[in-house]
Amino acid sequence: MKKQLLPIRGTWVKIENRDEPGVVREFKKDGEDTIVLVWWLKSKINEWIEPEKLKNGFLLGMSVQDVPLSRTRNTLGEGIVLENRIIGNKEQVLVEFPELGQRHWLPFQNLKQIKGIEQRFCLEQTGESGNAERFRMRSLAYAIDLWNENTGSLSTLNIDPLPHQIHLVHHILASGNLNWLIADDVGLGKTIEAGMILSALIRKKSFRRILLITPAGLVKQWKDELHYKFDLSKFQIFGEDFHINESRHWMLYNHVIGSVDRLKSDKNMAILMQAGDWDLVIFDEAQNLSRNQYGMKYHSTDRFRLSAALRKKTDSILLLSATPHQGKQDKFQALLEIIRPELKKSIQTLSLNPEILSQMVIRNNKADVTDAEGNFIFQGKIVRAIPITLSEKEKSFEQHLLKYLRNGYAAGERKGGNIGRAIGFVMTIYRKLAASSTAAIKMALSRRLKRLIEDFQNETDGPDLSEEIDLRYVGEWEEDFGVSGKEFFAGEIQTVKSLIEKAEKLLESDSKSNIFIDHIITAVLNKNPNEKIVIFTEYRATQNFLKDLFDEKYRSGKTFLIHGGQKHDERAKAIESFEEKGQFLISTEAGGEGINLHRECHLMVNYDLPWNPMRLVQRIGRLYRYGQNKKVIVFNVHIPQTIDGSIMELLYTRIDQVVQDMATLGGEYQPGLEAEILGEIAEFIDIKDILENAIDINIKHTKENIEDALNRAKEAVKKQRDLLKYAAGFNPDETKGELSITKEHLNSFVMGMIAQLNIKIIETTHKGAVWKLDLPDTIRNDLALRNQTIIVTLDRDIAARRKNIHMMDLNFHLFNYFLKTAMKYSFDGRVCRIKDLDGSALIMAILRWQNDQGIRMRQEYLATLVKENGENEQNSKTVSNWLNNSAQDGQKMVDTIAGETLLDSVKDTIDQRLDFISNNELHPEYRQIVSAAWCSQE
Incomplete structure (x- = not known):
């Protein structure tokens, strides 16, 4: 005889010839068998019954919770009963689980009835004392989780995302389509934006296999950036970290970085095609994917053929390029066809309908970028040329x-x-x-x-x-x-x-170093003896020479170095030492990207000028960036009396003149536009061949070559700017209707959960920004932690400088523990009464949209404050501010709007939002009320 599946405590059951439901309460042994104690709801009596006599008693629309038999399985969570069936003589229940976006047929014996939020709200069952604060914690947990899912901005607080970056990530993730060309201006952080997108998608667990393809010289930089800034440490480099000998080995590698030139070869491309499908493919520096049109014929480079082949292996592809057009319409249109092949006909007539770019290209411009307070980031800079006279x-x-x-x-x-x-x-x-x-x-x-x-x-x-x-x-x-x-x-x-x-x-009497010391360093220190200065050079030999010079001229211990021979931690330590106790930082190009030096410094000396003007833009970007509150001053040291020196002087002078001309609109100079155009000109101009040939060509001819190169770059910039004005861009109003999460919300949530979980704060340091916590045994056991104490902060700068201080972001186990705990059914905070909020009720809901195949594409958190006059305010500043302060339990009011009437009003408001956001890519999926509170003034 088959063993009968035992129902769990809380399962609703019934038996034949008895017209009432019952609830399972207990079990006990009856000889070799187990019998079940059922509480009959109408009769209000207990009765012991054999399990084989029990039938499914769940009603349609009932709220239930899945309780799996195996402890190794995770619960599916809370759901709603949709349907019943008998199959194979077994009774099952169809349950919809809103948070998973899934429906499952389950044995009724594994489900227990729970009181839904709407039911409790209408019955005014507001829970135990202190539930208002738990309501606030539950609300913040969902809001934080969904804001990160939509922006990727909270996954790691090692970065300080700017509004334009948050907006770009939000725009792409919320669009319902992950096929975009990210064309942000040079220096606006496309790597950061891609990392934020990856963080959000990986955390959702819906994007498992990701392929990132970059130029050969950037593969290691991408791997380092993803590891150190986003804690995305599973990415491996094809051909360096691993090799594929058999196609089945691909299953071992889900996060892959590859060089475009390595992968484009026939051998490696054949290997790559055996990898199966990818959830997301990203191409960095996508302007290198070239396809030219000659009449009715196309000529594709191997790089473009690689992208076309991978387009067939993924539903989602992102292209990154600050200069996607380059003045060549056919190449640009080829990139667009890679992104949106279904729009090929519209793309081929792009000049007639350029507005379609807003559906597939997004671009932020330096001149428009602001900080969170709306202040323009780039405060201006002064560049001074320091000529050297040779002996x-x-x-x-x-x-x-x-x-x-x-x-x-x-x-x-x-x-x-x-x-x-x-x-x-x-x-x-x-x-x-x-x-x-x-x-x-x-x-x-x-x-x-x-x-x-x-x-x-x-x-x-x-x-x-x-x-x-x-x-x-x-x-x-x-x-x-x-x-x-x-x-x-x-x-x-x-x-x-x-x-x-x-x-x-x-070297006994070096003119360049003497003028460098006398005319720059000494002059600066005479004005401010404590001024910090960053010096850039391309070469280690020059770096060591300058280090010896500084140690001899000034006391040792004030000069620090950054170079490629250092590990990441050593570079970070050098920056920390420079900012805290040093005065001079000498860096090779290793410090030209991905390192921020603006916090304590605004003076830079370029001891040598790179042949690639883009390198100079990147160097200056270490100081000329968000958070710099002083005017940046740059000294460029050069030697005009040499052939190369005179050419470099001419090159940088003409670049500056062209940028100044292009940054003047309507007769008025636009300083923000200058930085934007400089980056574009530097990206477009190819000066290497001119400089290499200059040694045998007269200076007049070299000038002509430079003018020709600049004119081509200028024309390419103009064409690109004319077209990309139709791309989607920064629109601060786009996220206005959403509940934006700030650092204050994170801080309030952490402090609130520390109190809720009885965690002791042993000590606070750094003006209250760092907390030493004493963790209860339950938390230590749950997280498998050895130490009872842990030091945490929400300040990224402090965490970056102190290895023993942990950053409390969504990559940290304790913060995730707080989130999951606050969302649990057992934590409560689902229905309560709150005070100090002017209104009748506060309803928290999650809105969901899916694509045309039923796959979830977007979620949004909606806080609806029902006012006394019946109006509904969505995600208001009032509620955002209320979430930042401890919540107090309110008293029951004598006259309240009927719960059902109030909820119906809120649902109508939710439906309007669902409809407003929906488009051809996004279709309404579900509205889930996750918590609800009655408001009172007492």
């Missing part, structure tokens, strides 16, 4: 070095092949090193001499120039670049020895 000996060294370089270039041309290209590359590096410092070129030449002497007979084919280099450390990689131990040309050894001797003597 006669330095001019002579320049001429001897120039002769050596020309001989080297000529040798490279004669040899050809890999070794010839490598020789030419070495000569170019030497030019850059010489422009940086005499110390840098001396060290490079010394390395060259050592190689010549030790490996004279050993000539190789040269290093592989196609290897994937981390672009953050390209200057440091160039310093270590070496080639062939054989002379490039006859007499090279003697020439190099002579140059080294001359350089050694020049």
Whole structure:
């Protein structure tokens, strides 16, 4: 005989020939069998009954909770009974679980009846004393969770997302369509925005397999950013962290970063196509995906073919590019077709209907970006050129070095092949090193001499120039670049020895470093002896030279370094030391991206000028950013008397003039627009070939080449700006109707839950921003924690500087424990009476939308305050402020609106919101009331 499934306590049952429901209360052994105690609701009697006689007693519309038999399974939560059935002689109940967005047929024996919120509200069953505060905690828990789901802005508080970033993420996630081109202006944080999107989607657990494709030099930077800023640590780099030998191995890797040039090869693309489908694919620097149109024919690059192939493997694709148009309409339209292939016909006539861009492209401009208070972020900057006058000996060294370089270039041309290209590359590096410092070129030449002497007979084919280099450390990689131990040309050894001797003597009286100290550093310190200064250089040799100079000139212990040879923690420590006790920070390009130095500093010196103008924009962006409350001052040191120096002076002067011209609208100069256009011009202009050829071309022709390059960049910027004005952009009103969560809400929630869970605050430090907590044993056991005490904060700066202080964000176990606890049925706070809120009732609900296949796409939290006059206020500032303060239980009022009437009014309001947001991508799914409170003034 089959064993009968026992109903749990709280299951509603009935038996044949008895027209009343009963509730299971207890069990006991009767010999070898178990019998069940049932309380009959009408008769009001208890009766012991054999379980096989019990039938399903649940009524349609009843609120129930799933209680799984196995302790290893998670409950499906609370649901509503929709239907009953008998199948295989077993009775089952169809239950809808709103939070999961799922319906399941379940054995009735595994369900227990609970009182729904609406039922309790209408009966004014408001719970035990203190339920008002639990109501506030429950309300905040849902609000925090959903605000993060819609913006990704709370997953990690290691970042400080700006309004435009929160808006962009919200716009994309709330659109019901995850196929977008993110075209934010240069320097506005596309990496941060992508990380926020990933955080939100991964937390929802609906996006499991994610593929991120970047240029070769950015794969490690993306991995570091996702790990250190978003705690997304599962991403692995294809071809470096793992390899695929058999297609079944793909199941081990769900979060993958890959280089576009590695993946585009026939071999790797075939391997990638075996990976199956992806939930989301992201392409960074998407302007490199090129497809050109010639008449009726198309020519696609391998990179574009890779994106087209992956488009078939995913429903969701994001392209990131600050310069997606580049003045080439056919290439731009090809990108749009990757995003929205179903709109191909409309895209092909884009010039006739450019407004369709708002459905697939979103762009924020520097000139429009504000902080949370509406203040413009960029407060202006001053850039001053500091020319260096060379001594006669330095001019002579320049001429001897120039002769050596020309001989080297000529040798490279004669040899050809890999070794010839490598020789030419070495000569170019030497030019850059010489422009940086005499110390840098001396060290490079010394390395060259050592190689010549030790490996004279050993000539190789040269290093592989196609290897994937981390672009953050390209200057440091160039310093270590070496080639062939054989002379490039006859007499090279003697020439190099002579140059080294001359350089050694020049270091005794170096004009550049002397003017740098006397005209910049000393002048600055005379005005403010405590002023902090950041110095940028491309090369470690120059960095070490300057470090020695500062240690000699000023007391040691005041100068700190950032370079590519450091681990992330070491760089963070250097920044902390600089801000707390240092005065000078010397950084290579390793500090040019992803590091913020603006908190304590507004002065920067560029000791050398990079050939790529975008590098200079990125350097300045370390200080010229959100949170900088002083005018940024930048000193650019250059040597106009050298060939390269004069070209660099011309280049940066003309870029500045073009930017100034384009930033003048209606005869009025727009400083915010200047930063925006500078980034675009720097991104478009390709100056590398001009500079490499300049050594053999007269200066007049070089000027013409620079003008030509600038004119092309200027035209491309104009075309892009004309078209992208139709893209979706920052609209502060878009989230106006939603309950935005601030740091004050987070702080209030944490403090409230500490009190609710009987956690003791042993000590507060840092002006109350850091709390040392004594955790009860129940919490320690639930979280499997060894230590009884834990130190936490909501201040990202403090957490970043102190390893022993934990950041209380949605990636931290204790904060998540608070959220889950406050949402539990057993925590209550579902129905209560509250005071100090002017109205009749406060109803908290979750609104949900799905796509046309029933997949949930959007959720929104709605706080409806029912006023005494019957009007409904949604997500008002009054409620937002009320949530920030401890709640007090209210008293029962004599005259109250009937609960059902009030709820019907709120549901009508909810339905209006559901309808307002719905579109072709979003369809109403459900409205769930998660808590409700009667308001009173007593």
